[in-house]
Amino acid sequence: MPVPLNQAIRVGAYVAKQHALGRKRYPLVLMLEPLFRCNLACAGCGKIDYPAPILNQRLSVSECLEAVDECGAPVVAIAGGEPLLHKEMPQIVQAILERGKFVYLCTNALLLEKKLDQYKAHKNFSWDVHLDGDQEMHDRSVSQKGVFTRAVSAIKAAKSRGFRVCINTTLFDGAKPERVAVFLDDVNAIGIDGVMISPGYAYERAPDQQHFLNRQKSKQLFRDIFRLGKDRGWKFNQSSLFLDFLAGNQRYLCTPWGKPTRNVFGWQRPCYLLGEGYAKTYRELMQTTDWSRYGTGNYEKCADCMVHSGYEATAVLDAVRNPLKAARVALRGPRTKGPMAPEIPLDNQRPAEYVFSRHVQQKMAELHAGTAD
Numbered sequence: 001m002p003v004p005l006n007q008a009i010r011v012g013a014y015v016a017k018q019h020a021l022g023r024k025r026y027p028l029v030l031m032l033e034p035l036f037r038c039n040l041a042c043a044g045c046g047k048i049d050y051p052a053p054i055l056n057q058r059l060s061v062s063e064c065l066e067a068v069d070e071c072g073a074p075v076v077a078i079a080g081g082e083p084l085l086h087k088e089m090p091q092i093v094q095a096i097l098e099r100g101k102f103v104y105l106c107t108n109a110l111l112l113e114k115k116l117d118q119y120k121a122h123k124n125f126s127w128d129v130h131l132d133g134d135q136e137m138h139d140r141s142v143s144q145k146g147v148f149t150r151a152v153s154a155i156k157a158a159k160s161r162g163f164r165v166c167i168n169t170t171l172f173d174g175a176k177p178e179r180v181a182v183f184l185d186d187v188n189a190i191g192i193d194g195v196m197i198s199p200g201y202a203y204e205r206a207p208d209q210q211h212f213l214n215r216q217k218s219k220q221l222f223r224d225i226f227r228l229g230k231d232r233g234w235k236f237n238q239s240s241l242f243l244d245f246l247a248g249n250q251r252y253l254c255t256p257w258g259k260p261t262r263n264v265f266g267w268q269r270p271c272y273l274l275g276e277g278y279a280k281t282y283r284e285l286m287q288t289t290d291w292s293r294y295g296t297g298n299y300e301k302c303a304d305c306m307v308h309s310g311y312e313a314t315a316v317l318d319a320v321r322n323p324l325k326a327a328r329v330a331l332r333g334p335r336t337k338g339p340m341a342p343e344i345p346l347d348n349q350r351p352a353e354y355v356f357s358r359h360v361q362q363k364m365a366e367l368h369a370g371t372a373d
Contacts, residue, residue, distance in 0.1 A: 003194070003238075004102075004164075006123065006124075007102050010102070011074050011075065014074045015028070015316065015317065025257045027072065027073035027257065027259070027260050028074070028259065028312075029073055029076070029259045029312075029313070030067065030071045030073040030076045030077070030260060030261075030262065031079060031259050031260065031261040031262070031309065032064060033059075033079050033261060033262065034059040034080065034081075034263075034264075035055075035080055035081045035082075035083070035264065036081045036264065037056065037080070037081050038080060038081045038108070039110055040082070040108055040144060041143060042141060042142045042143055043143050044141065044170070044172060047080070047081065048081065050360060051360065051364060054363055055081075057264040057367075059262070059263070059264060060088070061091050064092045064095075064262075065095055065096070065099075067282070068096055068099060068101065069099070071262070074102060075101065075103075075104070076101050076102070076103050076104070077104045077106060078092070078104070078105050079106040082107065082108055082110075082111070084111040084112065090118040090119055093119065093125065101124065102125075103122075103124060103125050104128040106128040107127065107129060108129075108147065108151065109155065110147065110150055110151075112127070112151075113153065113154045116154075121161060121162040121163045121164070125164065126163075126166050126193065126194075127164070127165045127166070128166050128168050128196070129151055129154070129166070129167050130168050131148070131151055131155075131169055131187070132171070133169065133171070133175065134148070134182070134186070135149065137175070137179070137183070152190065155190060155192060156190065159191050165192050165193055166193055166194040166195065166196060166237045167192055168196045169196065169197045169198075171197065171199055171221065172212060173213050173217060175221060177227075177228055180225050181228040181232070184229065184232070188235065194237025194238075195236050195237060196236070196308060198246065198306065198308045199213040199218040199307065200212050201307045212304065215306060216343075219246065219247060219248030219306075220248075222243075222334070223247045223336045224336075226243070226247055226334045226336050227337075229333075230333065239312065239326070240330035240333075240334075241315040241325070242311060243329075243334045244315075244329045246306060247334035248341060249335050249341055250341055251341040251342055251343075252315065252318070253295055253314065254295035254302065254310040254311060254314065256270040256271035256274075256291065256294055257286065257289075257291065258310075258314070258316075258317075259271065259310070259312070260285060260286075264363075265359065265363060266279055267279040267280070267281065267284070267285040269285055269289045270294040271294070271309060271310055273305070273309055273310070274294070274301060275356065276353070276355055277289075277355070278359065296344045296349075297345060298349055299349055299350055299352070300349050300350065300352040302349075303346055303349060
């Protein structure tokens with residue numbers, strides 16, 4: 001089972017408890033970004049477009065643990081930037097594991113082999129290596145040659161030391177289903193424990209704006225990939241219903257509060273991909289965010305999004321409510337033929353607001369005044 005059995009049971013019990021308590025909105029995964037600094041500058045990334053004083057900011061160990069405790073999500077995904085640039089990352093990971101959480105440490109793997117000795121294999125810990133296809137596809141995606149080879153070497157080294165290793169694969173316009181299928185065969189042969197796959201999100205500040213997929217292209221691409229994947233034993237570290245959603249068979253609305261984000265600005269609203277404002281506390285984020293303003297059909301920036309950070313939580317909640325449906329999809333795989341679920345109309349979506357510069361100016365003013373948290 002790609003999702004560890006103990007994780008599936010714990011998360012399922014957690015969701016059932018929230019339902020029993022009558023809670024409408026609750027977190028499944030904390031997206032923890034201790035820094036924005038990265039040692040790559042990917043063409044499709046909008047996460048590192050900040051002035052140097054902001055890129056030099058770090059969440060402390062105590063700030064990270066406060067976020068984990070305040071949020072209460074059973075799973076913590078540590079992203080960035082590149083988390084392995086954070087000197088206190090081993091302490092952060094160990095302390096979160098001691099709290100009984102499941103930890104996915106996301107990395108481009110350039111520093112992974114060098115840092116492996118600082119970490120210990122644990123049943124609740126997984127490396128999550130960014131790998132966007134075969135050597136040519138990935139190196140083009142990260143805008144640097146040789147990164148794929150180093151990432152694969154690091155994956156093999158981590159596996160040899162008993163670590164659980166997943167990969168995070170983002171696909172863009174121009175991806176060929178046959179080529180992606182061969183890539184998934186190859187990483188299976190390496191022995192990776194699971195694949196988290198989704199189409200790229202159209203970051204407004206990404207240098208390359210030409211290769212993001214719209215929703216229709218995304219659905220057809222994933223149908224073609226899944227059709228080729230029948231009986232090939234690919235291990236997806238995602239719910240069966242999210243994969244079915246990617247193939248156009250589920251009509252889901254986004255659940256942005258399912259994966260709340262804490263970074264150097266604060267608690268980001270509404271989601272990991274979209275920074276439209278920040279709250280000082282998790283409680284403030286949940287109580288003061290107008291969630292109805294976001295999501296496909298509600299907001300122009302969300303129109304083409306099908307990313308797991310927004311829709312995986314929706315799929316998990318659907319699986320808990322409809323376990324037989326989830327089981328059927330898990331057994332047969334995503335449907336790859338026939339009509340797709342109706343698309344969400346965009347007629348009434350509000351226009352995009354461009355607020356990035358304002359948030360950067362405010363943070364720079366705080367840093368200049370010496371009052372930044």
